[in-house]
Amino acid sequence: MRSWSIPVGRLFGIEIRIHLTFLFVLAFVWGNDKAQDATGMLRGLAVVAIIFGSVVLHELGHALVARGSGIPAKGIILLPIGGVTILDEAHAIPDPLNSWKRDIRIAVAGPLVNLVIAGLAALVLLAAVPGFSLTARPLLHSSSLLRSFVWVNVYLGLFNLLPAYPMDGGRALRGWFTRCMDMVQATRRAVRIGHVFSVLFMMVGILVGDWWLVMVGLFLFFGAQLEERSAIFQSVLQSVRLEEVMLTDFATLSPADTLEDALEKAVHTLQDDFPVVRGSDMVGVISKQKILDALRAEGNGYVQAVMQGQFDVAAKQDSLASAFRKLSARNLSIIPVVDEQHLIGIVTLQNLMHSMALLAETRKLRRAASE
Numbered sequence: 001m002r003s004w005s006i007p008v009g010r011l012f013g014i015e016i017r018i019h020l021t022f023l024f025v026l027a028f029v030w031g032n033d034k035a036q037d038a039t040g041m042l043r044g045l046a047v048v049a050i051i052f053g054s055v056v057l058h059e060l061g062h063a064l065v066a067r068g069s070g071i072p073a074k075g076i077i078l079l080p081i082g083g084v085t086i087l088d089e090a091h092a093i094p095d096p097l098n099s100w101k102r103d104i105r106i107a108v109a110g111p112l113v114n115l116v117i118a119g120l121a122a123l124v125l126l127a128a129v130p131g132f133s134l135t136a137r138p139l140l141h142s143s144s145l146l147r148s149f150v151w152v153n154v155y156l157g158l159f160n161l162l163p164a165y166p167m168d169g170g171r172a173l174r175g176w177f178t179r180c181m182d183m184v185q186a187t188r189r190a191v192r193i194g195h196v197f198s199v200l201f202m203m204v205g206i207l208v209g210d211w212w213l214v215m216v217g218l219f220l221f222f223g224a225q226l227e228e229r230s231a232i233f234q235s236v237l238q239s240v241r242l243e244e245v246m247l248t249d250f251a252t253l254s255p256a257d258t259l260e261d262a263l264e265k266a267v268h269t270l271q272d273d274f275p276v277v278r279g280s281d282m283v284g285v286i287s288k289q290k291i292l293d294a295l296r297a298e299g300n301g302y303v304q305a306v307m308q309g310q311f312d313v314a315a316k317q318d319s320l321a322s323a324f325r326k327l328s329a330r331n332l333s334i335i336p337v338v339d340e341q342h343l344i345g346i347v348t349l350q351n352l353m354h355s356m357a358l359l360a361e362t363r364k365l366r367r368a369a370s371e
């Protein structure tokens, strides 16, 4: 998703990006308003700006509350259907006892920002702008930008509070469920409720001939399904121990090896990353690519001089999820697995990709066999 978006700025240290499909919305507004004069067109664009400004405020609500409760936000991406806040779970401060409270707080923060802003704006406008009517029709139109601002925020707040997963209200509901069940069960239950809502939306949409409602229903339906799948994937990552997937048959290098020797050894294995071992001590890690680069740049030398001396180790009972977090957080490609100071295996990105696919297959087979 990130690769299809362009950065447009930072607010409170959080990067704001616009997804390229958003340009279609602008083109749509442009095309729709072609008949109008220049001011009409500008007002049309102003409405789009109001909507997306309000969406940014909504997402900032999620992002800032998340950051305040220990989960940094990587950024906000604006999509035509709304915004997404990407949270950096890898750097989250773990809080297993209160994580459901934290999830609810983060989910509710976005809609709350919109409702508070709508309330404040309404009060200020009613007091400061003579003859301003909050309830004159149409509520949302380019002919009254101020009124539109209030109602856009009311809509955004209320719509997102629907208890229909993956809307914010549904997320809060899932947080509430995780008090007494695990994440997968809670997500399943929230998804079922979300599906009821999405079908309702579609039915009402078809009955009254409102295709926009049908679209919202479809979006909710597939959104819920996608989220369910990612929750299941996460739980697999949580439940698999490193000893189930680590490579136990692997090559090591010595810091005293020359780079040419190291390359020679590397040729005879499929490994891309090697632990560097002196006697029984782990002293570093090095990749095939690094060996090649060093050979090209400076000619032959010793592994000692090129290896990475800073590395993370894991225990065999650690979860696959924690290994992924370590790999991505420190931009590593290998994690040695140690047991009582002894190197008993390695986990590499390359081997994780392979074993994930295999693991999925064995689980499927096991499930088929038990049915």
Ligand SMILES: [Zn+2]
Pocket (backbone or CB within 6 Å): 058, 059, 062, 110, 111, 160, 168
């Ligand atoms: Zn939200």
